[in-house]
Amino acid sequence: MKELRLMKGNEALAEAAIRAGADAYFGYPITPQSEIIEYLMAENPEERTGMVVLQAESEVAAINMVYGAAGCGKRAITSSSSPGISLKQEGLSYIAGAELPCVVVNVVRAGPGLGTIQPSQSDYFQAVKGGGHGDYKMIVLAPATVQESVDYVKLAFELAFKYRNPIMILSDGIIGQMMEKVELFEQQPRLTEEFEWATVGKKPNKDSVIVTSLQLQSEEQEKVNLRLQAKYREIEKNEVLYESYKCEDAEYLFTAFGSCARITRKAMEMAREKGIKVGLLRPQTLYPFPVDAYRNLAGQLKGILTVEMNAGQMVEDVRLAVNGQTKVEHFGRFGGMIPSPEEILNALEQKIIGG
Amino acid sequence: MSENLITPENLVYKKTKSMTDRILHYCPGCGHGTAHRMLAEAIDELGIQGETIGVAPVGCSVLAYYYFDVDMQEAAHGRAPAVATGIKRVFPEKYVFTYQGDGDLAAIGTAETIHACNRGENILVVFINNGIYGMTGGQMAPTTLEGMKSSTSPRGRDVKTMGSPLKITEMIAQLPGTYFVTRQAVHTPANVRKTKRALKKALEYQKLNKGTCFVEIVANCPSGWKMTPVQSNKWMEENMFPFYPLGDIKVPEK
Numbered sequence: 001m002k003e004l005r006l007m008k009g010n011e012a013l014a015e016a017a018i019r020a021g022a023d024a025y026f027g028y029p030i031t032p033q034s035e036i037i038e039y040l041m042a043e044n045p046e047e048r049t050g051m052v053v054l055q056a057e058s059e060v061a062a063i064n065m066v067y068g069a070a071g072c073g074k075r076a077i078t079s080s081s082s083p084g085i086s087l088k089q090e091g092l093s094y095i096a097g098a099e100l101p102c103v104v105v106n107v108v109r110a111g112p113g114l115g116t117i118q119p120s121q122s123d124y125f126q127a128v129k130g131g132g133h134g135d136y137k138m139i140v141l142a143p144a145t146v147q148e149s150v151d152y153v154k155l156a157f158e159l160a161f162k163y164r165n166p167i168m169i170l171s172d173g174i175i176g177q178m179m180e181k182v183e184l185f186e187q188q189p190r191l192t193e194e195f196e197w198a199t200v201g202k203k204p205n206k207d208s209v210i211v212t213s214l215q216l217q218s219e220e221q222e223k224v225n226l227r228l229q230a231k232y233r234e235i236e237k238n239e240v241l242y243e244s245y246k247c248e249d250a251e252y253l254f255t256a257f258g259s260c261a262r263i264t265r266k267a268m269e270m271a272r273e274k275g276i277k278v279g280l281l282r283p284q285t286l287y288p289f290p291v292d293a294y295r296n297l298a299g300q301l302k303g304i305l306t307v308e309m310n311a312g313q314m315v316e317d318v319r320l321a322v323n324g325q326t327k328v329e330h331f332g333r334f335g336g337m338i339p340s341p342e343e344i345l346n347a348l349e350q351k352i353i354g355g
Numbered sequence: 356m357s358e359n360l361i362t363p364e365n366l367v368y369k370k371t372k373s374m375t376d377r378i379l380h381y382c383p384g385c386g387h388g389t390a391h392r393m394l395a396e397a398i399d400e401l402g403i404q405g406e407t408i409g410v411a412p413v414g415c416s417v418l419a420y421y422y423f424d425v426d427m428q429e430a431a432h433g434r435a436p437a438v439a440t441g442i443k444r445v446f447p448e449k450y451v452f453t454y455q456g457d458g459d460l461a462a463i464g465t466a467e468t469i470h471a472c473n474r475g476e477n478i479l480v481v482f483i484n485n486g487i488y489g490m491t492g493g494q495m496a497p498t499t500l501e502g503m504k505s506s507t508s509p510r511g512r513d514v515k516t517m518g519s520p521l522k523i524t525e526m527i528a529q530l531p532g533t534y535f536v537t538r539q540a541v542h543t544p545a546n547v548r549k550t551k552r553a554l555k556k557a558l559e560y561q562k563l564n565k566g567t568c569f570v571e572i573v574a575n576c577p578s579g580w581k582m583t584p585v586q587s588n589k590w591m592e593e594n595m596f597p598f599y600p601l602g603d604i605k606v607p608e609k
């Protein structure tokens with residue numbers, strides 16, 4: 001039964017993990033996302049669905065516990081925030097290399113280093129360009145609302161098993177901490193399927209299952225890489241998600257993701273009131289990036305302003321997408337600062353219209 | 356006549372089911388092969404090949420999954436106990452083991468080792484201690500003895516600047532989470548038999564859900580120590596065993 005509740009982003013996401021039929025959560029506390037593990041511990045899903053919840057000794061251990069559970073063909077999820085996600089990069093690379101399904105939530109805070117606990121989008125590069133070592137990709141989902149944080153957990157598990165790949169939900173401190181009305185999806189059954197790629201115990205007269213990212217022969221390792229790249233091309237073809245607002249007659253375009261897109265939408269409405277024909281494109285998947293959406297709009301545009309809570313990261317992908325067809329500039333606040341609609345509109349007028 | 360010999364009562368040797376037919380890549384005289392074999396025989400004798408999931412480390416035994424004929428996962432360096440935790444928590448009814456060397460278990464993976472043991476994860480940790488990094492070519496390990504030469508302690512381990520050899524097995528035996536902790540060797544037939552008994556007991560204990568079982572095997576590394584296999588076994592007896600004495604360190608209370 002669908003259910004309407006007023007919930008904090010982190011708690012809603014934790015509830016969604018239980019309802020998505022997750023088998024295991026492994027995590028380590030870090031602000032601003034500790035409510036996820038706190039909610040799960042309080043909710044005791046072991047009783048509700050049989051889901052395992054374990055506080056690990058570190059983010060490194062947590063992601064490797066995810067590896068172990070995912071290697072058994074189970075739905076495993078972990079969450080952290082930026083410094084903790086840096087620690088998980090080793091495990092993510094191994095998970096991508098061993099082609100295991102899992103969901104990783106990053107409730108981003110500002111860096112570099114210990115930075116601050118305030119919201120940020122400065123982990124964009126780390127999320128979409130790989131983060132760990134080696135040529136690999138994660139599907140990156142960017143929720144802009146508490147509702148999307150919930151819905152994307154279910155979607156992330158579906159995609160994780162469809163492609164046997166790690167999926168990242170790139171949230172931020174705003175979405176994690178704010179309360180919104182949210183419609184919770186029905187409890188999904190936990191997996192009962194035994195996958196042939198998973199270690200479940202050797203079957204008689206069958207080869208043992210080996211979960212590994214190691215291929216010592218270069219010829220074999222190149223084949224692994226080619227297989228991964230083919231999978232990423234499939235993902236790019238099938239899984240792009242974005243929303244566009246008022247782009248039909250747009251002469252200018254704002255583009256932003258996550259919480260920043262909501263503020264930018266307000267700036268768009270203010271600009272429209274002033275008679276500026278501006279639209280908004282909000283990627284919901286940051287990888288795969290909605291390249292065609294930008295490319296198709298580029299011809300009608302006099303310029304694009306990317307608005308990000310970082311020093312300019314997604315702007316590089318937008319520039320690659322339009323490939324010089326139109327001007328692309330960046331406006332950002334960072335270090336935990338959140339841009340106001342007024343300064344976003346001002347940036348459009350200064351950097352794009354007047355620039 | 357030969358046909359008459361092949362009867363069950365005359366059987367003195369048979370192939371270990373839980374090992375594959377692949378040729379081991381280990382150096383001549385190395386203890387890994389025997390340790391593998393004892394663990395595989397223990398699995399065979401308990402009849403749990405289809406219920407066992409192993410975790411291979413990074414180090415000489417990185418390819419252990421080629422030799423054990425059970426389902427296995429390859430972990431990142433040092434992370435085997437965390438990976439094993441993930442497996443055991445979703446499959447509490449399976450037998451789960453890690454097989455790790457000293458660099459993996461007692462240096463880069465110290466936190467994972469101690470915390471898995473402290474949580475009392477119901478897994479078997481097999482710890483091969485040869486006091487050196489074998490795979491990367493003979494560098495100093497956390498368990499390298501004082502004064503012992505390696506490629507990164509060419510004048511011998513100086514405990515003033517390099518720290519003392521770590522007795523991690525004694526450390527984890529202090530934790531309430533461990534149930535059975537023992538130190539064995541595989542260089543003589545008598546030791547081989549003791550090691551197998553310890554491994555078998557440790558696997559059996561896993562069904563009791565009483566905590567982590569930890570079997571250290573002090574082993575030789577002829578290549579890393581730059582000795583012949585015979586010399587290395589003698590050196591191990593004379594130098595390793597006094598510092599790492601063999602025997603049970605923690606046994607279940609009766």
